[in-house]
Amino acid sequence: MYLRDLKKDIENYVGKEVTLSGWIRNHRRQKDFGFIDFSDGTDFVHMQLVYDKDSSNFENITALKNGSAIEVCGVLKESSGANQDYEVYIQSAILLGDCPDDYPLQPKAHSREFLRSIAYLRPRANLFQAVFRIRSLAAMAIHTYFQERGYIYLNAPIITGSDCEGAGEMFEVTTLPLDKIKGDVDYKKDFFGKKAGLTVSGQLQAETFATAFSKVYTFGPTFRAEDSNTKTHAAEFWMIEPEVAFCDLEGIMDIEEEMLKFVVQYVLDRAQDELAFLDKFAEKGLVEKLTTLVSSKFTRISHEDVITILKDADVKWEFEPVYGEDIAKEHERYITEYFHGPVFITNWPKDIKAFYMKQNEDGKTVAAADLEIPGVGELMGGSEREADYTKLITRMKELHMDIEEMDWYLNLRKYGSCVHSGFGMGFERLLIYLTGVDNIRDVIAYPRTPGNCEF
Amino acid sequence: MYLRDLKKDIENYVGKEVTLSGWIRNHRRQKDFGFIDFSDGTDFVHMQLVYDKDSSNFENITALKNGSAIEVCGVLKESSGANQDYEVYIQSAILLGDCPDDYPLQPKAHSREFLRSIAYLRPRANLFQAVFRIRSLAAMAIHTYFQERGYIYLNAPIITGSDCEGAGEMFEVTTLPLDKIKGDVDYKKDFFGKKAGLTVSGQLQAETFATAFSKVYTFGPTFRAEDSNTKTHAAEFWMIEPEVAFCDLEGIMDIEEEMLKFVVQYVLDRAQDELAFLDKFAEKGLVEKLTTLVSSKFTRISHEDVITILKDADVKWEFEPVYGEDIAKEHERYITEYFHGPVFITNWPKDIKAFYMKQNEDGKTVAAADLEIPGVGELMGGSEREADYTKLITRMKELHMDIEEMDWYLNLRKYGSCVHSGFGMGFERLLIYLTGVDNIRDVIAYPRTPGNCEF
Numbered sequence: 001m002y003l004r005d006l007k008k009d010i011e012n013y014v015g016k017e018v019t020l021s022g023w024i025r026n027h028r029r030q031k032d033f034g035f036i037d038f039s040d041g042t043d044f045v046h047m048q049l050v051y052d053k054d055s056s057n058f059e060n061i062t063a064l065k066n067g068s069a070i071e072v073c074g075v076l077k078e079s080s081g082a083n084q085d086y087e088v089y090i091q092s093a094i095l096l097g098d099c100p101d102d103y104p105l106q107p108k109a110h111s112r113e114f115l116r117s118i119a120y121l122r123p124r125a126n127l128f129q130a131v132f133r134i135r136s137l138a139a140m141a142i143h144t145y146f147q148e149r150g151y152i153y154l155n156a157p158i159i160t161g162s163d164c165e166g167a168g169e170m171f172e173v174t175t176l177p178l179d180k181i182k183g184d185v186d187y188k189k190d191f192f193g194k195k196a197g198l199t200v201s202g203q204l205q206a207e208t209f210a211t212a213f214s215k216v217y218t219f220g221p222t223f224r225a226e227d228s229n230t231k232t233h234a235a236e237f238w239m240i241e242p243e244v245a246f247c248d249l250e251g252i253m254d255i256e257e258e259m260l261k262f263v264v265q266y267v268l269d270r271a272q273d274e275l276a277f278l279d280k281f282a283e284k285g286l287v288e289k290l291t292t293l294v295s296s297k298f299t300r301i302s303h304e305d306v307i308t309i310l311k312d313a314d315v316k317w318e319f320e321p322v323y324g325e326d327i328a329k330e331h332e333r334y335i336t337e338y339f340h341g342p343v344f345i346t347n348w349p350k351d352i353k354a355f356y357m358k359q360n361e362d363g364k365t366v367a368a369a370d371l372e373i374p375g376v377g378e379l380m381g382g383s384e385r386e387a388d389y390t391k392l393i394t395r396m397k398e399l400h401m402d403i404e405e406m407d408w409y410l411n412l413r414k415y416g417s418c419v420h421s422g423f424g425m426g427f428e429r430l431l432i433y434l435t436g437v438d439n440i441r442d443v444i445a446y447p448r449t450p451g452n453c454e455f
Numbered sequence: 456m457y458l459r460d461l462k463k464d465i466e467n468y469v470g471k472e473v474t475l476s477g478w479i480r481n482h483r484r485q486k487d488f489g490f491i492d493f494s495d496g497t498d499f500v501h502m503q504l505v506y507d508k509d510s511s512n513f514e515n516i517t518a519l520k521n522g523s524a525i526e527v528c529g530v531l532k533e534s535s536g537a538n539q540d541y542e543v544y545i546q547s548a549i550l551l552g553d554c555p556d557d558y559p560l561q562p563k564a565h566s567r568e569f570l571r572s573i574a575y576l577r578p579r580a581n582l583f584q585a586v587f588r589i590r591s592l593a594a595m596a597i598h599t600y601f602q603e604r605g606y607i608y609l610n611a612p613i614i615t616g617s618d619c620e621g622a623g624e625m626f627e628v629t630t631l632p633l634d635k636i637k638g639d640v641d642y643k644k645d646f647f648g649k650k651a652g653l654t655v656s657g658q659l660q661a662e663t664f665a666t667a668f669s670k671v672y673t674f675g676p677t678f679r680a681e682d683s684n685t686k687t688h689a690a691e692f693w694m695i696e697p698e699v700a701f702c703d704l705e706g707i708m709d710i711e712e713e714m715l716k717f718v719v720q721y722v723l724d725r726a727q728d729e730l731a732f733l734d735k736f737a738e739k740g741l742v743e744k745l746t747t748l749v750s751s752k753f754t755r756i757s758h759e760d761v762i763t764i765l766k767d768a769d770v771k772w773e774f775e776p777v778y779g780e781d782i783a784k785e786h787e788r789y790i791t792e793y794f795h796g797p798v799f800i801t802n803w804p805k806d807i808k809a810f811y812m813k814q815n816e817d818g819k820t821v822a823a824a825d826l827e828i829p830g831v832g833e834l835m836g837g838s839e840r841e842a843d844y845t846k847l848i849t850r851m852k853e854l855h856m857d858i859e860e861m862d863w864y865l866n867l868r869k870y871g872s873c874v875h876s877g878f879g880m881g882f883e884r885l886l887i888y889l890t891g892v893d894n895i896r897d898v899i900a901y902p903r904t905p906g907n908c909e910f
Binding site for chain 1: 457459460476477478479495496497522523524551552553554555558560575576578579583584587588590591594595598602605606607608609610611612613614615616617626627628629630631633634636637638639640646647648649651653660663664666667668669670675676678680682690691693700701842863864866867868869870871872873874899900901903905906907908909910
């Protein structure tokens, strides 16, 4: 049986024989007895296996190596040890799959860099057992939040022929034989008969669904061919992009706040062991940070007022805050500390924001809100969308966008246009926050970054 | 409020004033009164709005056009009409977004081909309201099935540097400026420093997670650059690939059967209106087909015995059944009819199956099982994986595979190898089954096929 199933009903198994299959994470041998730290990965907490000379095949058991797969038959007992409540006294053990001494994942401290180089083995290490378990839970939390509230899950297209948002940061997708290209590229001969690339956002397609189902969300991979090697950038990452009709900027901020708290609480409720581990080894205070977030009130303040606060602050800025301009990482940090919690910064200068955002009456700002989280920076970016056909097309022309290619998107404003809003959240950025693991490469199973596409 | 929220508590709203925002699907006018078929898309069933000369702005209401977005305030009443239980008697209505007469989605029968050409509007049509609602529910059913049973959701990489399985059918992903390539391609200069493509399967990576967490599943997009224009092929589609350690072929078939029944029941329970509609307009008998599946026993029979049955059949085959060879569509159909239900065909000839499948003792077959479903054909393909290092590497060499590039995969058999099995299910193929809509282009929001990458 799997450890998870045993654990669910563990009190009923005390004194009974159980058969378990899994791997030896650590084997500590004494002369006449031994302890095996055992896991099948279905529960974060390992099971201690105990054996001694009375175990039916002591010589074989004591020879078992770290990393081996075994099947054990034994009796579950309450443990007198300090580190576990239960243990299994082995009656017999069968070696299923041996593991040589050169096994790279011996039970000792490894650097995260080294573990990345053996990404196919690192999910067996405690840190990644915790991280990928939380990743899975958080994904389910997101689906649960939206589905319970009647949102329709949309799989936005991955391959796209439109590159309006991602100019210059798009991966190209092709079946043309590259070594046969000589100068001009004949896209008519390519698979789709036109130039195609990997999506940088599913928002525009989500808007088409929001004007049919009112409440929709995407949750899928997105791509940026950005040549930056930072701890928070990956070329391939997952995004959640909800889009809601008959919902304005205030409404979408309500949803963002409620969703984030729901997801954090969902993980707090279901990953106590994992979070306790990460609190110890990844980010001290992690559990308190998450618990605090759930009960905190998110501040809402305009970009203009933020600049005023920054200007009035008794701080020597590296980048001087300026009305009408973007804010820097140091400003984000300051403002969440100033308000002791998450902050929605609203009504951004239109020139630094996207074309589709609703233009405010002042002619200078748009109805956008970025959510800044203590210790993370921007976690979500949302906005009310421009619902007015004329204003939208005028803005697109100002930005020299291809109107013709975008006629379907513009038509949403022609055929029953309505107030609608949405936001985007990078899933891995959420995971960095939830796990306290600070490098995006460590919350993605097989991270893709410049020069890195292994496994 | 949204229709979905109204519906949940509808009896309590009878006689009360409600405010709704949504779209006019159809407007039927009489001289002194009118009916508006109204929906905000949060529930499959529309709301009938009624108005007459007593409504506060009759002239404005009667002028409202199909496709327009409106906000109505009115009183909910039990309806005496045959087609609905409730209706809203309009007190006042506000036009939110007008809709010109050239609106392509007028309330009349449209061909599916035409609707594909307006894929950004078709989710507003009843057929696609049903289909994409079921798509969303089925996705949630799959996540629920696996998460409730302790599986870890893995996001397998989309961009991959390994092309072992997809030779010839892989899209290439690049940031090289194609028009500057002259003959030799210098992949060192490409984004990843090597040739990269879009994944054709996450299975191999899922195996790395299964040997850490025992029970895992992927659910993400996969790609095939196959130049085929059939009703069941798309270049971009979503796959579910569960992988389970300490589970053999019989075990994985149990999981496939249980999962499929769970998903079908989940949809039957939650999409009664949608399925009733599809039963009428897409596939007669759909609901009965699904209900029957849930209680049917899936047959398990070897490929060899299937061939014997086919040879003994009193049928003039287009393709003669042959021991040791693949079977044709007509054979799949016959065999599900023969057994009056789903059939797992097991122990396939090894030469027509993948390298990673467990080689049986007979030296001729592999421990693979394809699930054949009446009316659909192959829905899932699963197998026990070859866990023996020597057998696996020997097979890979026979097939002239690049051993070095695959060392990480091979190493899973070196470091604590264990019995493990998995399967793959194409999500869209499941949806074709669930909805009775027979073209894959109609169960994908924005389908990608040869020559087609719109929106």
